[in-house]
Each structure stands twice: as structure tokens, then as C-alpha cells.
Amino acid sequence: METIIWHNPRCSKSRQTLAFLEARGVIPRVVKYLDDPPSREELAFVIEKLGIEPRALMRRNEDVYKSMNLDSIHDRELLLKAMLEHPRLIERPVVIRGDRVALGRPPENVLGVLD
Numbered sequence: 001m002e003t004i005i006w007h008n009p010r011c012s013k014s015r016q017t018l019a020f021l022e023a024r025g026v027i028p029r030v031v032k033y034l035d036d037p038p039s040r041e042e043l044a045f046v047i048e049k050l051g052i053e054p055r056a057l058m059r060r061n062e063d064v065y066k067s068m069n070l071d072s073i074h075d076r077e078l079l080l081k082a083m084l085e086h087p088r089l090i091e092r093p094v095v096i097r098g099d100r101v102a103l104g105r106p107p108e109n110v111l112g113v114l115d
Contacts, residue, residue, distance in 0.1 A: 003028040006094040017104030037087040049101035054079035
């Protein structure tokens with residue numbers, strides 16, 4: 001079964017999670033999501049499988065989050081749209097394997113998708 005990681009090579013947690021996977025013999029398909037953002041369907045799937053609301057997958061300290069005043073937005077679709085238009089808002093790394101999804105913060109969180 002294919003394992004996918006939404007990866008930002010400049011992020012230490014993302015690099016640690018990729019190394020964590022590789023140390024366990026898992027060679028994931030690396031998606032540099034800043035260059036190749038997820039589709040709306042992929043993003044909605046990840047949020048659903050994580051069992052969270054869109055804001056919980058957002059990087060709230062990003063300048064774009066603050067400049068768009070996203071704290072005041074409560075509409076799910078508008079938050080998804082913001083992440084799609086500004087993928088930097090998406091928390092990383094996300095690991096997907098089949099219908100299982102984990103956020104690699106900390107990297108050990110991804111163990112659940114590998115079972």
C-alpha cells in the first residue's frame with residue numbers, strides 16, 4: 001500500500017517524519033505540498049480522517065493567517081479555500097496510507113498509519 005507524505009523540506013518536523021518512515025523501511029511518495037498543493041477533495045479527506053475541523057490543520061502563526069484575519073472566519077468552506085489558495089497554512093507533515101491519516105507532530109504519531 002502506498003504511503004504519501006505532504007512534505008516541506010525546510011521544516012524540521014517534516015524532515016524528521018520522513019526519516020522516521022524511512023528508518024522503518026517505508027519509502028513514501030513525497031509530495032512537496034507547497035509546490036503541488038492538495039485538491040479540495042484530498043484536503044477534506046485528510047481533515048475527515050483526522051477527525052478535526054479545518055482550523056486544527058492550519059498554521060495559525062503564519063503571516064497569511066493573520067493578514068487574512070482567519071480567526072474571525074468560522075465557515076468550513078472558507079477555511080478550506082484559504083488553505084487551498086495558501087498551502088503554507090496547512091500544518092505539516094501529513095502522512096496518508098490508504099484510509100489512514102496522521103499528522104507527524106511528533107513523528108511517532110505516524111505509527112498508527114503503518115500498522
